[in-house]
Every structure is written in structure tokens, then in C-alpha cells.
Amino acid sequence: MNKDLPFEETAKPMVSIIIPCYNHVRYIIRTLESVIADNYPNKEIILINDGSKDESDAVIRQWLSTAAQKEPITYINRLNKGICATLNQMIDLARGKYILPLASDDCLYGNNIAKRVAILEAHPNKSVLLNDAFVIDDDDKVIMQSSSTNYWKADKAQYENDDDILKECIKTPRIAGPVIFYRKNIFDLIGKFPEDIGFEDWYFYQRAASLKLIIFVDLKVALYRLHGNNFSGANSPHGIKIAKSTLKVYKRNFWFYPGLKYKMLALKCYLRVLAWYIKLRLKREK
Known part of the structure; x- marks a missing residue:
């Protein structure tokens, strides 16, 4: 925490941005810099390179040696254990009241962490916030205005109440990864990610929705990247x-x-x- 910040800012709850990286050497630095660019004053980055076969580790280490970031960064490079094991490890390491998971090929957009915190602070009965994202290509060009409606073909009206949210999450949760934001203590209620499944997001959304813990606010908070390896x-x-x-x-x-x-x-x-x-x-x- 930066001791030079005013009390009002240092009193804001910590947000842990957790970034699992796997073979995204082309994108990972843009992802990290988008986190640094957000002006929320009390955040940390937890980054695990989950056995990437490309040069991700070397690129990350080079960036860490020169980056002018103020946020505490925890970086771990290890053998591949899979997405669920990686998420569970990062959640255990997280010190924040809130967790923002971010894929290593996506980016944050705007200074929206503070807005996301404020929304959940104003809704103590909710633990998961869903928003929207622009869709970008390999070169950061916006190719769709909404990951929800343009890419996933979701009806945002179906995310306005608990009953419809649960129905959507059971059928097909049309939610892009970087738009989720949640309280760390939600795992006390729904348990950690099972490490033998690949669809950790479906598992998470269905359990959170079953407990009426999800709220949707139509706000663009991220850049969701489409490329040949993530279809x-x-x-x-x-x-x-x-x-x-x-x-x-x-x-x-x-x-x-x-x-x-x-x-x-x-x-x-x-x-x-x-x-x-x-x-x-x-x-x-x-």
C-alpha cells in the first residue's frame, strides 16, 4: 500500500487481480499494463505462469525488472497444473477483499475497478458482479461493441433478476471471462474450483446464482480478446x-x-x- 495516498484512498478495500498465464507471450504484457493503468489505489497482482511452452516466463521477468509499477506483484513460474488448480492457488494467495480474475490475453478497460468495488460495497447481499466488455482482435482493434450481446448473443434482460440469472447460468452462461468480479469470501459458501474439470466458470456461476449472489450492471470494464486459440x-x-x-x-x-x-x-x-x-x-x- 502506498503510504503517500490520502486516507480516503488507502481506506478502499484491496482488490487482488489474479492472472493465470498459459502460452500468451504475445499478449501478457498488454494485460499487465492494462492493470497498472487503472488508477485504483489499493490493488495487488498475482500472476502464475502455468507451465507455458512459449517464452512467457522470460518476457514476464524482463517486464518485472523494468516496469514502473507501484502495486505489489506476486509472480510464480511453475509446471503446468491446469486452470482450476492455478485459480485455487492464486485465490489462496490473494489478500484482497475482492478478486478480479483476468485471462492473460484480455485487458482491463478504463478506470473501472473503483466502480466495480463501489457496486458490490453498495450491495452487501451480492458477492458476484457481472459487467460487459468490448471484443478485440489480435491487434487490439475493437471488432464488437459488446461481448454479451454481439459475441455471446445474450439477452441482457435475462440478467435483471435472480430467477432469470440462475436459468441462464444453468442453460448456458453467456459471460466473457474478464467481466467477473467477486468477494473472496464467496468460496466459503460455494467451495473452491474442482481441479478435474475444465469449465470452472460454469461451475462457479451456477453455484453463485443458486444462492442469489450475482448482480449484473451494464458497464464496459474490459477488452475480451478473440484469436485462433480461444474459440x-x-x-x-x-x-x-x-x-x-x-x-x-x-x-x-x-x-x-x-x-x-x-x-x-x-x-x-x-x-x-x-x-x-x-x-x-x-x-x-x-
């Missing part, structure tokens, strides 16, 4: 892995869903994904 979905070469992880999420969360209505919706979605999984397996075996 997913039905036509992804990783489709079987995606389907298996999604099935695990529904099974793990089944008893977390409140009431028969939501359990039946989850079962319907589970069967839909199971049919997709079987189709992919049969196609691969031909």
Missing part, C-alpha cells in the same frame, strides 16, 4: 473434452440447484449435452 463450442476440436467437463458440472451442482424447477432444467440440459457427447464420440470412432 470454443460445438465445432471446437476440443468438443469431447468440453462436453465431458460440462457433464461433470451438472452432476456436481445438481443438489446445489434450489428446488425441483431448476433441477429439472439442469437435467434437461444434462441430457442435451450427453447427446452431443455421444454424437462426438461416434463421429470420432468412424
Whole structure:
């Protein structure tokens, strides 16, 4: 913490920006500099290079040796353990009241950390804040004005109340990674990320929504990057892995869903994904 800052600023709760890095040597410095550029006075950066096979570690170390940042930065370079294990480790290291997860190819936009803090401070019954993001390409050019409506084809009206939020999170949470912001203590209620699944965001959103802990505010807070290595979905070469992880999420969360209505919706979605999984397996075996 900078002791020269006025009391009003130093009294603001700490925000821990957690950045898992994997093979994003082209983008990681832009990501880090976007965090430094935000003028929120009480933040820390926790960065783990999760066994990248590119030159991410060397580039990060060079940046750390020359960067004029004031924020405390914790950097760990280690063998690959996967996204969930990496997130859990960073959450354990985080000292902040709030956590802002940021992929190593995305960027923060504007000075919006203070606004995000203020929103959750004003809503003590909520633990997760969702916002919106611009969509950018490899060269930082804005290619879509909204990750929610243009890319994910979400209806923002479905995020205005607890019931609709839970339905969306059970069906398909159309949420870009860098728009999430949450209280660290939410994990006391929903548990840490299971380290044997790949869709940690679905798992998290469904549990938080089941407890009515999510609030959506239509504010652009980040730049969500699209490039050749981060497309997913039905036509992804990783489709079987995606389907298996999604099935695990529904099974793990089944008893977390409140009431028969939501359990039946989850079962319907589970069967839909199971049919997709079987189709992919049969196609691969031909």
C-alpha cells in the first residue's frame, strides 16, 4: 500500500487481480499494463505462469525488472497444473477483499475497478458482479461493441433478476471471462474450483446464482480478446473434452440447484449435452 495516498484512498478495500498465464507471450504484457493503468489505489497482482511452452516466463521477468509499477506483484513460474488448480492457488494467495480474475490475453478497460468495488460495497447481499466488455482482435482493434450481446448473443434482460440469472447460468452462461468480479469470501459458501474439470466458470456461476449472489450492471470494464486459440463450442476440436467437463458440472451442482424447477432444467440440459457427447464420440470412432 502506498503510504503517500490520502486516507480516503488507502481506506478502499484491496482488490487482488489474479492472472493465470498459459502460452500468451504475445499478449501478457498488454494485460499487465492494462492493470497498472487503472488508477485504483489499493490493488495487488498475482500472476502464475502455468507451465507455458512459449517464452512467457522470460518476457514476464524482463517486464518485472523494468516496469514502473507501484502495486505489489506476486509472480510464480511453475509446471503446468491446469486452470482450476492455478485459480485455487492464486485465490489462496490473494489478500484482497475482492478478486478480479483476468485471462492473460484480455485487458482491463478504463478506470473501472473503483466502480466495480463501489457496486458490490453498495450491495452487501451480492458477492458476484457481472459487467460487459468490448471484443478485440489480435491487434487490439475493437471488432464488437459488446461481448454479451454481439459475441455471446445474450439477452441482457435475462440478467435483471435472480430467477432469470440462475436459468441462464444453468442453460448456458453467456459471460466473457474478464467481466467477473467477486468477494473472496464467496468460496466459503460455494467451495473452491474442482481441479478435474475444465469449465470452472460454469461451475462457479451456477453455484453463485443458486444462492442469489450475482448482480449484473451494464458497464464496459474490459477488452475480451478473440484469436485462433480461444474459440470454443460445438465445432471446437476440443468438443469431447468440453462436453465431458460440462457433464461433470451438472452432476456436481445438481443438489446445489434450489428446488425441483431448476433441477429439472439442469437435467434437461444434462441430457442435451450427453447427446452431443455421444454424437462426438461416434463421429470420432468412424
